[in-house]
Amino acid sequence: xxxxxxSLFLSVREGDSSVINCTYTDSSSTYLYWYKQEPGAxxxxxxxxxxxxxxxxxxxxxxxxxKKDKHLSLRIADTQTGDSAIYFCAEKPNAGNNRKLIWGxxxxxxxxx
Amino acid sequence: SAVISQKPSRDICQRGTSLTIQxxxxxxxxxxxxxxxxxGQSLTLIATANQGSEATYESGFVIDKFxxxxxxxxxxxxxxxxxxxxxxxxxLCSVMxxxxxxxxxxxxxxxx
Numbered sequence: 001x002x003x004x005x006x007s008l009f010l011s012v013r014e015g016d017s018s019v020i021n022c023t024y025t026d027s028s029s030t031y032l033y034w035y036k037q038e039p040g041a042x043x044x045x046x047x048x049x050x051x052x053x054x055x056x057x058x059x060x061x062x063x064x065x066x067k068k069d070k071h072l073s074l075r076i077a078d079t080q081t082g083d084s085a086i087y088f089c090a091e092k093p094n095a096g097n098n099r100k101l102i103w104g105x106x107x108x109x110x111x112x113x
Numbered sequence: 114s115a116v117i118s119q120k121p122s123r124d125i126c127q128r129g130t131s132l133t134i135q136x137x138x139x140x141x142x143x144x145x146x147x148x149x150x151x152x153g154q155s156l157t158l159i160a161t162a163n164q165g166s167e168a169t170y171e172s173g174f175v176i177d178k179f180x181x182x183x184x185x186x187x188x189x190x191x192x193x194x195x196x197x198x199x200x201x202x203x204x205l206c207s208v209m210x211x212x213x214x215x216x217x218x219x220x221x222x223x224x225x
Contacts, residue, residue: 031212042205042218043156050212088155092212100146101214105155 004104006089011110018076020107022089025070029091032065033101034074037086046074046087076109084111115140115210119217126196126224133192134220136206141186146207147179150219156205162189196224 003025012018024032033048049056049063049072056063062075076083089104116139126132136145144163148156159179160168168181182190193200203219 033214035214040221043214043216045213045215048212090214100158100161101209103156 004089004091004102006087006104006107008105009108009110011112012079014079014081014111014113016079018074018079018083018109018111020074020076020087020089020109022072022074022104023070024072024089024091024102026091026093026102027067027070028094030094031092032063032072033088033090033092034061034063034072035088035090037088037106039085043088079109079111081111081113084109114213115142115208115215117206117208117215117217119206119220121220122218123221124223126222128197128224130196131192131194132196132222133190134204134206135190136188136217138187138208140210142208142210143186144209145183145189146209146214147181147189147191148205148207150203150205152202159191159204162191193222196222198224200224 006022030051031048034046035043036046037043047058049065060077064073086106086108088106090101092101118137144161147159150156158171159174160170162168162181162183164183164186180192201224203221205219206217207214
């Protein structure tokens with residue numbers, strides 16, 4: 001079946017790096033995503049990685065994909081208080097023309113001054 | 114990219130009544146997705162709205178409770194019918210363009 005798992009909470013100090021982890025079960029997934037949801041707001045796409053890539057870097061964000069272990073991580077360098085939010089991992093299964101995403105439960109990141 | 118305008122942004126409704134949520138997209142899209150996000154939870158897909166055909170509902174969701182309209186390629190509505198306090202949630206519409214999913218700002222519904 002299709003399943004995405006994340007740890008629910010992460011607390012870091014301002015200036016430290018944050019690493020949010022995600023595991024998924026569908027080996028046919030084509031794309032894997034990280035979305036950010038700030039309190040009272042909608043979801044914002046942070047970054048995504050194609051399944052044939054191992055790493056993607058975008059400013060303070062680094063995504064690592066271990067396809068063998070079906071493990072995805074998001075590293076936020078120099079974490080700021082504005083990074084406090086819920087981070088959702090999602091996968092896009094390669095199942096015909098089905099475009100729905102499979103979502104994790106979200107990791108709530110708290111950044112302490 | 115896609116910009117989605119969703120309304121209302123929030124509402125407080127009496128139990129037993131119905132609320133219709135609207136989503137307008139700034140481009141034509143084949144599929145629109147309706148999600149529910151209960152407090153402290155992840156997104157649960159309610160249904161996929163296709164233009165010109167009936168919506169496809171996920172397990173646990175039925176058309177009588179969540180009727181959906183999709184009159185054209187830029188617009189969709191979701192109705193939450195005969196509401197109870199358990200329907201209190203955030204409802205989000207979403208589209209996928211290429212590889213990215215875009216979301217409306219959500220409708221925060223409280224049923225009293």
